[in-house]
Amino acid sequence: MNHEDFTILMSLKLDNALNELDEERLNQHLETCETCQEQWASMQSLDKLFTAPAMLPAPNHFAQDVMWQIQRRKTMKLASQGGIAAIAILLLLQVVSLPWIISNLRQMRQASFWTAMGTNLNQYLLYVFSLFEWLGRIGAQLVVRLRTPTGQIALVTLMSVILCLVVLWLVAISKSSLKNNLERG
Amino acid sequence: MNDEQVREQELAWIRGTLNGDQAAFTSLVDAYSGPVYNLCYRMLNNPIEAEDAAQETFIRAYTRLNTYDQKRKFVNWILSVASHYCIDQLRRRRASWISLEDMPYVQMEDHKDGPEDILMRTEAGRDVQRHLCVLPPDYRLVLVLRYWYQLSYKEISEATGDTESAIKSRLHRARLMLMQELQGGDSK
Numbered sequence: 001m002n003h004e005d006f007t008i009l010m011s012l013k014l015d016n017a018l019n020e021l022d023e024e025r026l027n028q029h030l031e032t033c034e035t036c037q038e039q040w041a042s043m044q045s046l047d048k049l050f051t052a053p054a055m056l057p058a059p060n061h062f063a064q065d066v067m068w069q070i071q072r073r074k075t076m077k078l079a080s081q082g083g084i085a086a087i088a089i090l091l092l093l094q095v096v097s098l099p100w101i102i103s104n105l106r107q108m109r110q111a112s113f114w115t116a117m118g119t120n121l122n123q124y125l126l127y128v129f130s131l132f133e134w135l136g137r138i139g140a141q142l143v144v145r146l147r148t149p150t151g152q153i154a155l156v157t158l159m160s161v162i163l164c165l166v167v168l169w170l171v172a173i174s175k176s177s178l179k180n181n182l183e184r185g
Numbered sequence: 186m187n188d189e190q191v192r193e194q195e196l197a198w199i200r201g202t203l204n205g206d207q208a209a210f211t212s213l214v215d216a217y218s219g220p221v222y223n224l225c226y227r228m229l230n231n232p233i234e235a236e237d238a239a240q241e242t243f244i245r246a247y248t249r250l251n252t253y254d255q256k257r258k259f260v261n262w263i264l265s266v267a268s269h270y271c272i273d274q275l276r277r278r279r280a281s282w283i284s285l286e287d288m289p290y291v292q293m294e295d296h297k298d299g300p301e302d303i304l305m306r307t308e309a310g311r312d313v314q315r316h317l318c319v320l321p322p323d324y325r326l327v328l329v330l331r332y333w334y335q336l337s338y339k340e341i342s343e344a345t346g347d348t349e350s351a352i353k354s355r356l357h358r359a360r361l362m363l364m365q366e367l368q369g370g371d372s373k
Contacts, residue, residue, distance in 0.1 A: 046363055
């Protein structure tokens with residue numbers, strides 16, 4: 001064993017992790033080796049410096065601050081989930097309105113359509129409001145139920161489906177518009 | 186209260202927290218805020234960063250409490266959470282090797298009447314903290330866990346996620362580095 005090996009044993013001795021055999025070996029070596037005696041004295045001084053060091057107390061109101069932070073993060077998480085649900089609801093609204101819009105696309109270009117719309121506005125608003133009511137209920141359920149890992153995946157899937165439908169809808173509108181322009185041309 | 190009663194109380198708080206009782210978690214924070222803050226301060230050497238780190242530790246503990254193995258001591262688990270957070274912070278800060286001459290005393294004077302100021306008024310307390318900051322984060326951590334919390338090699342290895350032999354070696358090297366630093370300081 002060299003000096004380096006004995007310093008390892010010294011460190012273990014300070015931690016009370018030295019077996020009897022190694023302790024005996026270290027003690028015998030310390031009796032004869034001056035270099036290691038110095039090293040051991042330094043190590044003991046260091047150990048003394050760090051023995052029973054002061055434990056710092058936490059600042060005042062620490063627990064209240066932690067609880068406030070937890071509450072704030074919960075609220076932020078809920079708000080972001082609510083935001084996602086709101087976007088989903090808006091997209092759903094567009095998707096649900098899609099068949100109605102497509103079926104009335106040609107008529108919408110005519111002035112008579114808007115006159116008729118004015119007459120039927122009351123019925124239309126009722127339709128939209130009832131739709132909102134149902135979507136609002138679905139959104140609220142989403143916020144509550146989709147707070148699990150599986151729920152999050154379901155939400156992302158639903159969002160992706162809605163986005164695809166919206167893209168398809170936009171493509172359909174642009175195609176229809178292009179066709180009309182070609183017919184007119 | 187004896188150890189067993191303390192443990193029972195601690196488990197009751199943990200179960201309460203898992204069942205949504207926020208007051209139970211407040212009690213856990215109150216009970217362990219001292220050890221966690223102390224570890225963060227020893228590691229980061231800055232009272233504001235230490236407070237933020239200690240808060241973050243408890244927030245992480247709150248959100249991950251369902252992963253806590255109830256066979257382990259709660260204090261060791263939360264110290265492990267704090268350790269990982271502090272190591273990450275120090276790696277980000279990239280200030281693991283600071284020479285004694287560069288140690289920022291001004292930092293301590295910015296927060297008068299804080300617990301760390303009281304500590305820094307004593308020469309031994311100041312020396313200990315200054316010497317700790319000489320060590321790289323991983324070495325500093327094992328030394329703090331060993332001397333401040335009297336954790337065994339096994340407990341330190343559980344807290345840090347390293348092997349026991351790595352802990353022994355790190356603790357030994359940390360001591361050698363400190364000895365060199367002390368000898369260097371004496372000769373100046």
